[in-house]
Amino acid sequence: MEFEDRSFDLVTLGQILLRLSPKGNERIARSDSFEKNVGGAELNVAVSAALLGLRTGVISKIPANDLGAYIRSTVRSYNVSDDFLIEDKANQGRVGLYYYEYGAYPRKPQVIYDRQDEAFFNTSIDEIDPAVFENTKCFHTSGITMALSKPLRELTIECIRRFKEAGALISFDVNFRGNLWTGDEARETIEQILPYVDIFFCSESTARLTFRKEGTCEEMMASFTKDYPIKAVFATQRTVHSPKLHDFTSIGYSAEENKFYQEKPYLNIDVVDRIGSGDAYCGGALYGLLSSNGDVMNAIRYGNACSAMKNTIPGDLPQSRLSEINDVIEDHNSSYHSEMKR
Numbered sequence: 001m002e003f004e005d006r007s008f009d010l011v012t013l014g015q016i017l018l019r020l021s022p023k024g025n026e027r028i029a030r031s032d033s034f035e036k037n038v039g040g041a042e043l044n045v046a047v048s049a050a051l052l053g054l055r056t057g058v059i060s061k062i063p064a065n066d067l068g069a070y071i072r073s074t075v076r077s078y079n080v081s082d083d084f085l086i087e088d089k090a091n092q093g094r095v096g097l098y099y100y101e102y103g104a105y106p107r108k109p110q111v112i113y114d115r116q117d118e119a120f121f122n123t124s125i126d127e128i129d130p131a132v133f134e135n136t137k138c139f140h141t142s143g144i145t146m147a148l149s150k151p152l153r154e155l156t157i158e159c160i161r162r163f164k165e166a167g168a169l170i171s172f173d174v175n176f177r178g179n180l181w182t183g184d185e186a187r188e189t190i191e192q193i194l195p196y197v198d199i200f201f202c203s204e205s206t207a208r209l210t211f212r213k214e215g216t217c218e219e220m221m222a223s224f225t226k227d228y229p230i231k232a233v234f235a236t237q238r239t240v241h242s243p244k245l246h247d248f249t250s251i252g253y254s255a256e257e258n259k260f261y262q263e264k265p266y267l268n269i270d271v272v273d274r275i276g277s278g279d280a281y282c283g284g285a286l287y288g289l290l291s292s293n294g295d296v297m298n299a300i301r302y303g304n305a306c307s308a309m310k311n312t313i314p315g316d317l318p319q320s321r322l323s324e325i326n327d328v329i330e331d332h333n334s335s336y337h338s339e340m341k342r
Contacts, residue, residue, distance in 0.1 A: 003115025008133040009290050010171075011084065013159055014073055014145045015120040016060045017096045019275075019316055028101045028112065029051060029219045031222040032331040038074040039098075039316025041142050041175055047078045048283020048306055052322045054290060057081035057136075059128055059159070061119045062287035064089045068119075071095070078317065086127050093119025098274060103243035109274070113179070123147055125158050138199075138290060140171035140282065146189055157193055158289055161201040164196045173282050176210055185212040194228040201234045201282055201291065217251060218260055225255035234285055234303065237265070244271045246307055250281065252296040261297040264309040266332065273314045280310035280318045284325070305329045 019039045022031030048058040058080055062068035064087040074339075075082045096115035103109035139160070146153045164170055174192065176186055187210050204220065207213040213220035215287035221233040232254055239247040284306030288299035305328045309320045320328075 006137045006168075007055065008081070008132070010046065010049050010056045010138045010140060011059060011136045012042035012046045012056070012210070013139070013141040013278070014040050014305070015096055015115065015118065015148065016043050016058070016062060016075075017098055017115065017118075018067065018071075019098055019100055020099045020105065021102070023136040025102055025104050025336060028099050033101070037275060037315040037317070039053070041173070041276075041279050043075065043080070043139065043143050044279030044316055044318070045140055045173075045283045045286070046080045048280045048310070048318045049287045049290075049300065050079045051318060051320060052284065052291075052302065052306075052325065054287055055081075057084050057132070059084040059086075060133065061086040061088050061093070061123045063087070063119045064095045065318040067095045068273055074087070074317075084129055084132055086123065086289055088119035088122060088159055091122055092306040093117075093122060096120070097250075102273070105242040105244070107243075109243055115148070121152065123152070123155055125155055125162075125253065128159070133162045133166040133168070136163060136168045137165070138169040138171055138286060140173070140286065142173040142175040142244050143186055143190060143217050144175050144177055144180065147177060147186065147216060153189060160193050160196050169198050170200040171199040171201075171286060171312050172197045174203070174206050174210065175201075176206045177204075187212070192208045194224070194230070198231045199234075199286070200224055200230045200232070201236075201285075204237070207235070220254045221251065221260075222255075222258075225253070231255055231294070232289065232299070234281075234299070236281055236303075236307070239265075241268075245269070246271050246274070246311060248277075248284075248304065248311070250286075250300055250304055250307075252300045252303075254294075254296040256294075257296075259296075261300050263297075263300055263304060264332075266304060269308050269311045274311050276316040276318065277307045277310040279316075281307035283318070301329050305332065327328075 096118035285303030
């Protein structure tokens with residue numbers, strides 16, 4: 001992979017949501033107070049990569065009110081550019097919400113969405129600053145954005161085309177959600193954009209159920225690069241022992257080298273909040289690729305470490321900067337593990 005020097009290393013497109021959660025292990029049905037956080041798959045990716053040092057931005061639409069101002073200030077606070085945040089002044093748009101209830105074995109975590117008629121749903125290609133297409137090294141979005149509505153699906157496809165025509169790398173995370181669309185809808189839509197995709201994130205279960213792939217995880221990953229000009233494929237592997245105890249690792253495949261990369265899993269992760277950990281993986285992996293001229297093993301190391309760390313942080317957005325992630329990677333590969341950093 002060769003990367004041009006442009007103003008932005010990474011720009012993402014997606015809906016930004018407010019998350020409301022009862023404190024601790026309280027239930028949504030019984031709680032009278034909720035903690036407020038900003039989140040959204042593509043913003044999470046941009047934040048993860050920005051914390052590691054990439055120049056990132058996010059394309060989205062927010063209402064022109066105090067909730068929109070809160071989102072904008074949060075985006076800025078993570079050193080993610082708000083240059084491409086569009087304010088919905090005409091439609092008095094709302095902010096999408098989702099409610100998240102923490103789990104504790106045997107009770108699973110619960111998510112309730114309230115995202116319809118949100119400002120982002122009214123986004124048109126003409127509202128996006130055309131300068132972003134020429135000034136971006138890598139563009140990232142996900143299947144969640146494409147699943148929200150037909151107009152957003154068309155918007156996403158057009159953005160992918162324009163970024164690709166301008167010479168940007170295209171990164172795509174399938175991020176399949178069964179409550180947004182069917183497997184057949186996802187496959188038929190995503191197959192339209194795979195000829196443009198350079199970096200592809202798809203779990204083993206999604207490859208089997210959505211794309212009807214067969215064989216081992218490695219065989220399925222490699223098959224995507226035979227059918228499409230994809231340069232690198234990543235598949236995360238999470239073992240859930242309980243809502244609060246997970247193992248995590250991933251596999252990366254370089255089509256150019258015809259080689260798979262993997263490292264030992266992070267075992268017994270003490271899960272505080274798993275939401276956004278897959279997005280943190282994408283942000284870490286993209287940092288690993290973009291900072292090393294396409295080194296897939298480097299992407300694996302940073303992706304795994306970022307995801308493992310995000311599991312320990314409340315809220316959607318990651319909090320770990322490059323120095324902390326480097327320490328985590330070093331400790332993960334060391335035979336000596338200190339109890340405390342001091």
